[in-house]
Amino acid sequence: MAPKILLVNPPIYDFAAYDFWLKPYGLLSVAGCLRGKADFKLFDYLDRLHPFTAKQKDLASDRWGRGRFYHEVIANPACLQAIPRYFRRFGLPRSLFADFVAQESPFDFALVQTTMTYWYLGIQEVIQDIRKISPQTKIILGGNYVTLCSSHAEHLHADLLVPGTNLEPLWKYLEIEPDLAQPAFWEAYHKLNVGVLKLSDGCPFSCTYCSVPHLYGKFKPRPLQRSLAELELLANCGVQNIAFYDDALLFEPEKVLVPFLNELIRRGIEVNPPSAWRINLHSPNALNARFVTQDSADSLVRAGFKTFYLGFESCSLEWQKRTGSKVFSEELQRAVELLLSAGAEASNITAYQMLAHPHGDTAELEASMRFVKSLGIRGMLADFSPIPGTPDGEYCRKWVDMDEPLMHNKTAFPIILLGFDESNRLKDLQRKLNRELSAKR
Ligand code: B12
Ligand code: SF4
Structure with missing residues (x-):
């Protein structure tokens, strides 16, 4: 008989969390490979379309499918006592999960998604609850x-722990032969308005603050047919917004992105008149401005990209070179011009800049924010999260205990490095610059 498998996307324990197109894409991809070979039940604590949250007005989605999570304020963990911010548990109430597991048990296995390193308290909660309600279930983390x-x-x-991208130990443990050509298991949701795609793995750069080059290696396209099948599945599930989780979506566009977008445009036009193609595309995981060309900008806009997030980090040439030279200021400027001339709206283009990088400098950050504003686009501060095993993360052992993942928290680190007032001042400045820009429009 096919095994019964519980899929869990845990709650988030953090100072802040926002549904910025967050989906448990690794978990759903793994389940997709086992489609038809197991009986799956999904409990996604972060599903804002769950009946518990769907009717709460303050949790409604914005026009691109993003929104706030249901949350409860809780005590700060001991190691984060000194951070003067409210610590919270984001996600559906614990009792709903307990009822769900009790009702649907027995499960043979539970596959649990893990995401940010500093979110492990949510995993701990899920493990405790499964052990209590369904002790025979084997719990697997990846x-x-x-x-x-x-x-x-x-x-x-x-x-069982399944680190990295080699899933052989998982298939062996489950004793199921996977079908790796299958798309992710999106049909697990009763209702879905946001989906995710990833057309490639890896990245050609080696930024000193990032774990991707080490873990995923160089850029590798995923099979186009599988991505197209997944796009179709998402459309059938009713999604209106798709976020790309690629680390280097624009790299070698002729291999992946352009054929994918051409097919998307072709299908959109065949199925509906172009104006009726209703799926909006988004790039929350930062596009590399260097690879924006007039052709790629035109294709992105024509295919339905609505929001554009560009990784910029700093306008300091010295900092750019020291951390991997992924993008220079003039490349950002050119990318913005190309996107605007392709028809993107300036208010939907955002450049990320890094707050509290250990080799950063606040005067340079202020200059970066003003430079971004001078391009007529929004800036967004990406609070630095030190990542173990990366050169910059290891350097942060000077300030925090990197063996305690809670100390990788992106709200905490800037406060520890810069102080509460300075960190707030820079965030306020970013908000002010964005307000000034909106007022001009
Ligand atoms: C998409 C993404 C995001 C999305 C949100 C993702 C989400 N669902 O929460 C956005 C853009 C919002 C985001 C934001 C941030 N992110 Co981010 N993000 C990623 C990215 C690209 C993918 C993460 C993901 O969903 N992986 C799952 C799928 C897509 O990966 P996969 O390779 O197919 O998975 C394979 C295996 O891992 C395994 N697997 C995966 N899941 C599971 C589950 C089970 C049960 C099993 C068995 C196997 C398994 O099987 C898969 C098949 O091979 C990673 C980098 C990367 N390439 O992994 C960074 C990454 C996770 N982010 C990172 C960072 C730094 C951030 C930010 C802090 C940046 C910032 N300063 O603002 C913020 C934090 C947001 C917050 N609220 O705290 C860091 C990690 C930081 C940390 N301490 O953990 C990473 C690793 C990138 C890096 N710089 O090194 N991020
Ligand atoms: S370009 Fe982005 S994904 Fe690639 S190494 Fe740098 S930060 Fe990581």
């Missing part, structure tokens, strides 16, 4: 936290 903090994850006492 994803970013397990990959980056394997030894720490062992203390959570799951039955």
Whole structure:
């Protein structure tokens, strides 16, 4: 008989969390490979279309499908006592999960998504609850936290950890032969308005603050047919917004992105008149401005990209060179011009800049913010999260205990490095510059 498998996307324990097209894409991809070979039930604590949250007005989605999570304020963990911000648990109430598991049990296995390293308290909660309600279920963890903090994850006492991208140990443990050509298991949701795609793995750069080059290696396209099948599945599930989780979406566009977008445009035009193609596309995981060309900008806009997030980080040439030279200021400027001339709206183009990088400098950050504003686009501060195993993360052992993943928290680190007032001042400045820009429009 096919095994019964519980899929869980845990709640988030953090100072802040926002549904910026967050989906448990690793978990759903793994389940997709087992489609038809197991009986799946999904509990996604972060599903804002769940009946519990769907009717709460303040949690409604914005026009691109983003929105706030249901949350409760809780006590700060001991190591974060000194951070003067409210700590919260984001996601559906614990009792709903307990009822769900009790009703649907027995499960043979539970696959649990892990994401940010500093979110492990949510995984701990899920493991405790499964052990209590369904003790016979074998608990399996995979994803970013397990990959980056394997030894720490062992203390959570799951039955199997699947670090990295080699899933052979998982298939062996489950004793199921996977079908790797299958798209992710999106049909697990009763209702879905946001989906995710990833057309490639890896990245050609080696930024000193990032774990991707080490874990995923150089850029590798995913099979186009599988991505197209997944796009169709998402459209059939009713999604209106798709976020790309690629690390280098625009790299070698002739291999992946352009054929994908051409097909998307072709299908949109065949199925509906172009104006009726209703799926909006988004790039929350930062596009590399260097690779924006007039052709790629035209294709992105024509295919339905609505929001454009560009990774900029700093306008300091010295900082750019020191951390991997992924983009220079004039490349950002050119990318913005090309996107605007292709028809993108300036208010939907955002450049990320890094707050509290250990080799950063606040005067340079202020200059970066003003430079971004001078291009007529919004700026967004990406609070620095030190990542173990990366050169910059390891350097942060000077300030925080990197063996405690809670100390990788992106709200905490800037406060620890810069102080509460300075960190707030820079955030206020970013808000002010964005307000001034909106007022001009
Ligand atoms: C998409 C993404 C985001 C999305 C949100 C993702 C989400 N669902 O929460 C956005 C853009 C919002 C985001 C934001 C941030 N992110 Co981010 N993000 C990613 C990215 C690109 C993918 C993460 C993901 O969903 N992976 C799952 C899928 C897509 O990956 P996959 O390779 O197919 O998965 C394979 C295996 O891992 C495994 N697997 C995966 N999941 C599971 C689950 C199970 C059960 C099993 C068995 C196997 C398994 O199987 C898969 C098949 O091979 C990673 C980099 C990367 N390439 O992994 C960074 C990454 C996770 N982010 C990172 C960072 C730094 C951030 C930010 C802090 C940046 C900032 N300063 O603002 C913020 C934090 C947001 C917050 N609220 O705290 C860091 C990690 C930081 C940390 N300490 O953990 C990463 C690793 C990138 C890096 N710089 O090194 N991010
Ligand atoms: S370009 Fe982006 S994904 Fe690639 S190494 Fe740099 S930060 Fe990481």
